Amino acid sequence: DAGVIQSPRHEVTEMGQEVTLRCKPISGHDYLFWYRQTMMRGLELLIYFNNNVPIDDSGMPEDRFSAKMPNASFSTLKIQPSEPRDSAVYFCASSLSRQYNEQFFGPGTRLTVL
Amino acid sequence: SQQGEEDPQALSIQEGENATMNCSYKTSINNLQWYRQNSGRGLVHLILIRSNEREKHSGRLRVTLDTSKKSSSLLITASRAADTASYFCATDEGGNNRLAFGKGNQVVVIP
Numbered sequence: 001d002a003g004v005i006q007s008p009r010h011e012v013t014e015m016g017q018e019v020t021l022r023c024k025p026i027s028g029h030d031y032l033f034w035y036r037q038t039m040m041r042g043l044e045l046l047i048y049f050n051n052n053v054p055i056d057d058s059g060m061p062e063d064r065f066s067a068k069m070p071n072a073s074f075s076t077l078k079i080q081p082s083e084p085r086d087s088a089v090y091f092c093a094s095s096l097s098r099q100y101n102e103q104f105f106g107p108g109t110r111l112t113v114l
Numbered sequence: 115s116q117q118g119e120e121d122p123q124a125l126s127i128q129e130g131e132n133a134t135m136n137c138s139y140k141t142s143i144n145n146l147q148w149y150r151q152n153s154g155r156g157l158v159h160l161i162l163i164r165s166n167e168r169e170k171h172s173g174r175l176r177v178t179l180d181t182s183k184k185s186s187s188l189l190i191t192a193s194r195a196a197d198t199a200s201y202f203c204a205t206d207e208g209g210n211n212r213l214a215f216g217k218g219n220q221v222v223v224i225p
Contacts, residue, residue, distance in 0.1 A: 031211055048212055093156075107155060108156050
């Protein structure tokens with residue numbers, strides 16, 4: 001298995017633009033997580049899905065952030081409009097089950113908003 | 115919300131020495147996990163210890179868990195330059211499938 005796949009790996013955009021980050025979880029995993037990592041705040045959970053259904057989005061910072069999981073093999077995190085303070089590394093992770101919840105992380109998307 | 119907190123935050127050691135990191139948490143857990151993050155990469159799962167376990171080994175890694183003190187330690191024996199990374203503990207917040215990560219320990223192993 002190729003592991004969790006994220007695209008793009010790097011994104012540089014200007015303030016006000018829409019940004020879409022993509023994630024393909026490991027096949028068969030039923031949980032998918034979106035995290036944001038910054039030096040100041042560390043690793044923050046933004047939202048997670050179980051069987052394509054959003055379970056907890058309390059970590060999503062503002063209405064500018066939205067996430068979808070249209071099927072078991074694809075999820076998107078969208079920021080519209082983007083702001084410089086959104087600059088961070090965004091990770092997607094997936095896991096297989098509730099009782100043994102080791103998470104497998106993708107390589108991350110480094111987002112820079114100018 | 116509950117969050118694992120590692121101690122110390124940064125550690126610099128010579129190759130061959132042992133590195134020990136600690137983590138404390140606040141609420142009951144089902145398990146505690148340790149992850150490694152190399153610079154510019156995603157986190158990689160190292161080891162999971164369940165709440166009814168006190169010690170677990172995996173290669174050069176040794177993890178202990180003291181639920182009465184709500185703390186865990188990660189020991190890396192005979193460190194190598196390749197062990198240079200940030201190490202995070204994560205707890206499952208008492209049964210929820212989400213994980214709460216600590217702020218991480220930066221470990222630098224000097225060849």
